[in-house]
Amino acid sequence: MSDTSIDYAAVFQALPGVVALVTPDLVFADVNEEFLGVSGRRREEIVGRYFFDVFPDNPNDRAATGMRNLAASLRRVLDTGERDAMALQRYDVEDPERPGEWQVRYWSPVNAPVLGPDGKVALVVHRVEEVTELMRARGGPRGSRARVLEAELYTRAREIQEFNERLRQAHAREREVALALQEAMLPVSRQSLHDRAAVRYRPAVGALNVCGDWYDLVDLVGGRGVGVSVGDVVGHGLGAACVMGQLRSALSAASRVAEGPAQALDVLGRYANVIEGAESATAVTTFIDFEHGRITYSSAGHPPPMLVHADGRVECLDKATDPPLDARPDPIPRPQATTTFGAGATLALYTDGLVERRHEDVDIGLARLADSLTRHREEDPETLADAVLAELLPTSGATDDTALVIVRL
Incomplete structure (x- = not known):
């Protein structure tokens, strides 16, 4: 029927x-x-x-x-x-x-x-x-x-009923604290990128509107370009947000002075080993050199960024992937890789909430993301970011946190 x-x-x-x-x-x-x-x-x-x-x-x-x-x-x-x-x-x-x-x-x-x-x-x-x-x-x-x-x-x-009402009031107070923390920890400005970048932040359903996913965009010293990163702390709510804030701030500082993204993640990995709640945290960072058309990147257990070239070809930046931040008590130098791009290309960094679904292979989610980025690649970054979220996230709300950064190169 x-x-x-x-x-x-x-x-x-x-x-x-x-x-x-x-x-x-x-x-x-x-x-x-x-x-x-x-x-x-x-x-x-x-x-x-x-x-x-x-x-x-x-x-x-x-x-x-x-x-x-x-x-x-x-x-x-x-x-x-x-x-x-x-x-x-x-x-x-x-x-x-x-x-x-x-x-x-x-x-x-x-x-x-x-x-x-x-x-x-x-x-x-x-x-x-x-x-x-x-x-x-x-x-x-x-x-x-x-x-x-x-x-x-x-x-x-x-x-x-009276207990539930008291619980809701406590929940509301915690949410106010969480929102204040989110506003303090996640950057509003996009550094020198201005209108070339769009950022999106979607907490899981019922997660106090705050989560452990994060993003960061920083100007590198010496005119070396821009550093763009995303990361993921296990868990939701106020505790995860506190850890997120510490890791984001540490990577932001390290990226400004590090020789490359691998060295920045080396520093962050050592820091994560002494932060309670940073277990299994992941991050990926990219250094974008606009003058020479180069992206240097390194990943600590994080889903790979996607580079969509102007002709629609999708390049998965997965040549420098290493274990999560705290995986080694005595960290060893992490790998990094470099790729090139031309005018009109688009870089997307994201967290696993965008592509992972229960009972589904992650490759299906990655293919879905690549397809959406390709079809909307000529849109401006803000429109492109909205289109990707609309197509990939459930309309009823995601069960995992999501952060997304779109950069027009």
């Missing part, structure tokens, strides 16, 4: 569960038949209306938090693009046949994003299971034991 022969609207209506589609403005876009049956409302009373106009909090319960908790969950999905499973909620519902009378109801909600073509959340799938009957004694009215159970479950649910 082909996709075009499936009536997805009918499938949605027949789903065996209470399901609604909610817009980013928190307006009901659609509900299935079971939602109507459980809520006791007609479709025209729900679809097209603001969620909390249809289902407000019980005004007779001053401690009611169902509306606030659900709104926070929906907003989290819209902000992060990630699924959010909520704790057990007491969310009373007004009796549709007896206005002003409220029914005590308990729900187990899950909210999930539906992404549009632009990668943003277009709809939220709101699915709930009504668990009210689990809170009641079997076979008749609520008994004392059932009431005790209800009170205990409700108390535990409130405690979980």
